[in-house]
Amino acid sequence: MNIYTQFSPADLPDGSKSQMTFFDSSYFRTHNATRPLPSPAEVRARSILSDPQPSYDPKPVKFEELDLIVKFGPRISTSEALCLWAVRKFLPNQVPVPEVYGWDNDGRHVFIYMQLIRGPSLLERYDSLNHHDKQAVCQDLRMIMSRLRAMRQSSISHGPIRDRILDGQPTPGPFPNIASFHNWFSWLWRRHSPEPENIPDPWRKLLADDGPIVFTHADLHRNNIIITPTSPPRVLAIIDWEQAGWYPDYWEYCKAVYSVGDWEDWRANGWIDSFLTPQPLLIEAWNFYKGAIGGF
Structure with a gap:
């Protein structure tokens, strides 16, 4: 007998918010309050250093020292963050995905902060x-x-x-x-x-x-x-x-x-x-x- 996991949009974080931080994530358990998530400006600055001539879709930006990777760009939306959150929430330890730490928006693009998988x-x-x-x-x-x-x-x-x-x-x-x-x-x-x-x-x-x-x-x-x-x-x-x-x-x-x-x-x-x-x-x-x- 198949057992299915069902949920509705009401069970998810509010993806319409321009900023969301998951303070219960492992990022904040590791860094406590000593290191907030990098700002969109910090991400853009590091993106330019690593890729001086970015394409239409910028490469994800790695913060190796923080075990963090940030995706941003015109195709990125909070729906990806919600997908990651939902998979870890409703199928814990069953489908391996990066942990999502939060998202931000600088008025141009959505920034998704997540675990760097090595x-x-x-x-x-x-x-x-x-x-x-x-x-x-x-x-x-x-x-x-x-x-x-x-x-x-x-x-x-x-x-x-x-x-x-x-x-x-x-x-x-x-x-x-x-x-x-x-x-x-x-x-x-x-x-x-x-x-x-x-x-x-x-x-x-x-x-x-x-x-x-x-x-x-x-x-x-x-x-x-x-x-x-x-x-x-x-x-x-x-x-x-x-x-x-x-x-x-x-x-x-x-x-x-x-x-x-x-x-x-x-x-x-x-x-x-x-x-x-x-x-x-x-x-x-x-x-x-x-x-x-x-x-x-």
């Missing part, structure tokens, strides 16, 4: 891993994903969907149910036609409106999986939750496959399929929609 990414170590090492990582990931799917809610979104493949698309949520999301997803590629409702969509029937809505990372790229330097390696943390949210249950698999070339070992030799349920028909539909709407 370790190589799966991508960095991948070429040196043997078959048994990859098995160990995927066993950890399978357990982590099954636990993450224990988080459920009834609606597809309480706000805009943040997946980058939908950047620039009109009205990206919220959606009251999975059918309304699927209808919107199907409409995107037909919307420029004078009569989009008269254009048949052969893929829409593959999108099941009675499927579960699950909490989804939405960017399980190997760069976002931090592992130990040992052999066999273990998963230390899943990072980069800025696209995370509530999606149909197939979305995680489609995005994970999308993040890697079909010729690469991680995909071609079935490693993704070993920790996420394969969706061969849905991946065809998803790829069609993604190709038709463009985007990230």
Whole structure:
């Protein structure tokens, strides 16, 4: 019998606040009142020192001496901090994620303060891993994903969907149910036609409106999986939750496959399929929609 963890937005911190500090976090237990979180100005100053010519998306800023990393930029929102907070709150010691210490806003960007996870990414170590090492990582990931799917809610979104493949698309949520999301997803590629409702969509029937809505990372790229330097390696943390949210249950698999070339070992030799349920028909539909709407 499956046991699901359910919660509502009312159970979360208020993401509309411009500033939030979690004084009960390990950061303040370690530093007490002697070292407040760096101000946005301090973060920007260190960002310029480490990256004098920043891109549109600034790199996260590390404060190694504080075991702290700060994300900021035009794509960053408090929703990522809420995701991290919710995973640690409702799935304690089950899904390894950085601890979030708080957030701030300088009028230009949101700044999220979180635990610095020390370790190589799966991508960095991948070429040196043997078959048994990859098995160990995927066993950890399978357990982590099954636990993450224990988080459920009834609606597809309480706000805009943040997946980058939908950047620039009109009205990206919220959606009251999975059918309304699927209808919107199907409409995107037909919307420029004078009569989009008269254009048949052969893929829409593959999108099941009675499927579960699950909490989804939405960017399980190997760069976002931090592992130990040992052999066999273990998963230390899943990072980069800025696209995370509530999606149909197939979305995680489609995005994970999308993040890697079909010729690469991680995909071609079935490693993704070993920790996420394969969706061969849905991946065809998803790829069609993604190709038709463009985007990230």
